[in-house]
Amino acid sequence: MTPxxxxxxxxSSAVQVLAARGIDDAVLPEQVTIERPRNPDHGDYATNLALQVAKKAGLKPRDFAEALAEAVSADDGVASAEVAGPGFLNFRLAAAAQGDIVRQVLDAGAAFGRGDALAGTRINLEFVSANPTGPIHLGGTRWAAVGDALGRVLAAQGAEVTREYYFNDAGAQIDRFVRSLIAAAKGEPAPEDGYAGGYINDIAANVLKQEPSALSLPEAERHETFRRIGINLMFGEIKSSLHEFGTDFDVYFHENSLHESGAVDAAVQQLKDSGNLYFNEGAWWLKSSEYGDDKDRVVIKQDGNPAYIAGDLAYFKDKRNRGFDLCIYMLGADHHGYIARLKAAAAAFGDDPATVEVLIGQMVNLVSEGKPVRMSKRAGTVITMEDLVEAVGVDPARYELIRYSVDSTLDVDLDLLRKHSNDNPVYYVQYAHARLASLQRNAADLGLKAASTPDVGSVQFGLLTLPAEGDLIRTIGEFPETVRRAAEMREPHRIARYLEELAGAYHKFYTVGRVLPMGDEEATPLTFARLALCEAARQVLANGLALLGVSAPERM
Known part of the structure; x- marks a missing residue:
């Protein structure tokens, strides 16, 4: 029995108790909260439902809890239900009912943990979207890991997710990038407001390989040549880095296309027509303060050129026109003001601000030997995705960046992530999976059928009575709810923390519950029950790691 x-x-028992007293079950919440008690001596699970609804129902909490305990205890899967304190209910499950969780995992396989909470919801998930003027820095790397994991988690709850990269190929930063390339091609220092680093020299050299005469072209044509080839080269490197990091996108959306297609002009005109743009001091302003922003925003500047927000307005319209129910933006720490700005933009178009969600990620720092790592070999001024992957590998990098809430600044300890020990969280989880995979191989060598074969129906799960076995089973059973909450809260780090708890529960079981027979011993029903339990644990570890985009190695 899962939570x-x-x-x-x-x-359902509460509905019966209330009905017997002539009380409408509308007082009950849609979902009953079931939790693991901090003290395992109190039981396997607990609920505070009686405390939640007793007053609404006109009952005393303990009286309601006692009636509820009696009703729930009638189920064969519940060994006991006891009232504690002012009205808490503690449950102990029958061993066979707990074991049914194992059967569910083995029946579902890779699908265990998936749900339908977001079925029918079309989500546009935009993340990374780093400027195409240099390699992806650590902040963008964090979003590459977290955004990809979030997309997997949302899809696991039934959502139709489109992963999108917004390619900022319009604006002043592109002009600075191009001028930096031209300076490098000439062998001159970077412009004062330009970009420096080895990658600029590399790209400039590659532009000249493709167009050897680029520097001799007229100024405007030269600028356009370096722009066209340089941006393509830089963005190609960005895509390649992301792919090698395990993060791929469904859509690469070019900001410049909004300007070239007239989408920006159309969005601006719509807001003018609705009265949500007004003219003042030579510029056109969005009435964003009327929709929750802290101030009005300039959309068309005094010189007649669109401000950056003009592209944001057209981009939001484009997303909604493509049929997305929810637009999630994952932005860096310096974009906090965008939360109210983007919601105000939606409202100004007459749309529901709830169609916009903005997640803000905090900074990432690298630490080695207790000291900050500040300089990149290639970019010069910032640490890049390539630097991190070169230092520790893809799996440790992804896992470490995902396992913390994005609300907090993260210090990544390179020395820890290089360790092949239980101090390293990703190694700890992956080693548990590898150990479980090894166990199944050893069982096969002994001629024992894998626990995942159809005869699992004959396994006697009621034999799994050790406290460590019960704890492992209950931890396994929490996986679907963990995935659901991770999707609901947009917090994939919950998956990583859960996997560490599951690995810990397995390692504790491993020290007290011998699984395979030794020497001339015969396999017993308990052998097969424990093999099934171990295979279920392995499957859930694999499922969880897959949601994080981290490998589940068979050997380590």
């Missing part, structure tokens, strides 16, 4: 199944049982 979700127990929650359904408790709710």
């Amino acid at each position: 979700a199944a127990l929650a359904d049982l408790v709710r």
